[in-house]
Amino acid sequence: MSKISVSEMQNFFDREFPQSGTMGEITHLGTNFAQMKLIVDNTHLRPGGTVSGPAMMALADVTLYAAILNEIGLVALAVTTNLNINFLRKPQANCPIIAKATLIKLGRSLAVGEVAIYSEGSEDMVAHATLTYSIPPKR
Numbered sequence: 001m002s003k004i005s006v007s008e009m010q011n012f013f014d015r016e017f018p019q020s021g022t023m024g025e026i027t028h029l030g031t032n033f034a035q036m037k038l039i040v041d042n043t044h045l046r047p048g049g050t051v052s053g054p055a056m057m058a059l060a061d062v063t064l065y066a067a068i069l070n071e072i073g074l075v076a077l078a079v080t081t082n083l084n085i086n087f088l089r090k091p092q093a094n095c096p097i098i099a100k101a102t103l104i105k106l107g108r109s110l111a112v113g114e115v116a117i118y119s120e121g122s123e124d125m126v127a128h129a130t131l132t133y134s135i136p137p138k139r
Contacts, residue, residue: 003029003070003071003073004029004069004070004073004074005029006026006027006028006029008074009026009029009066009069009070009074010025010026012069012074013026013062013066016076020062022043023036023038023058023059023062024036024037024038024039024059024062024063024099025037025038025039026066027098029066029067029070030070031070031071032067032071032102032103032106033067033070033100033101033102033103034063034064034066034067034070034100034101035063035098035099035100035101036059036062036063036066036098036099036101037096037097037098037099037120038055038059038096038097038098038099039096040055040091040093040094040095040096040097045093049093050090050091050093051091051093051097051126053085053087056085056087056091056097056117056126056127056129057083057085057129059097059099059115059117060083060085060099060101060115060117060127060129060131061080061083061129061131063099063100063101063115064101064103064113064114064115064129064131064133065078065080065133066101067101067102067103067113068103068106068111068113068133068135071103071106071111072106072111072135075135075136077136078111078133078134078135078136079133079134080131080132080133080134081110081132081133081134082130082131082132083129083130083131084129084130084131085127085128085129086127086128086129087126087127088124088125088126088127088128089124089125089126090126091117091119091126091127092119092122095119095120095121096119096120097117097118097119097120097126098117098118098119098120099115099116099117100115100116100117100118101113101114101115102114102115107135108135108137109134109135109137110132110133110134110135111132111133111135112130112131112132112133113130113131113133114128114129114130114131115128115129115130115131116128117129
C-alpha cells in the first residue's frame with residue numbers, strides 16, 4: 001500500500017528537483033517499492049547507440065529515493081551515500097527503460113535498497129544497482 005500517491009510524489013519531485021523530469025516518471029509506489037519509467041531519447045544515448053551509464057545511474061538513484069520517501073515522508077534532505085551498479089547487458093536504445101526499486105532495510109539514519117533496470121517489455125535485467133541513503137534526523 002502506498003503512503004503517498006504517485007501524483008503527490010511527482011509534484012514533490014517537480015517542485016524540489018526540477019531536473020528530475022529528465023530522469024523519468026514515477027509509475028508505481030508501494031510498500032518498500034517504487035517503479036519509474038524513462039523514455040529514452042538522444043540525450044540518454046552514448047556513442048554506439050546504447051543508453052548511457054549516467055542515465056541508468058540517475059534512474060536507479062531517483063527510483064530508490066521515491067521508495068524511501070514513500071516510507072518516511074517527503075523529506076528533501078535524504079541523500080545518497082553510496083551507489084554501486086552492475087551493467088549486465090546492452091539496453092534497447094529505441095525503448096523506454098523501467099527501474100524497479102526495493103527497499104531492503106530502513107533504519108533511523110540509513111536506508112539500503114536495490115534497483116533492477118529493464119528495457120520495457122523484456123524480462124532480462126540490463127543493470128542492477130545497490131544504494132545506501134542517509135536519512136536526516138527527525139526534528
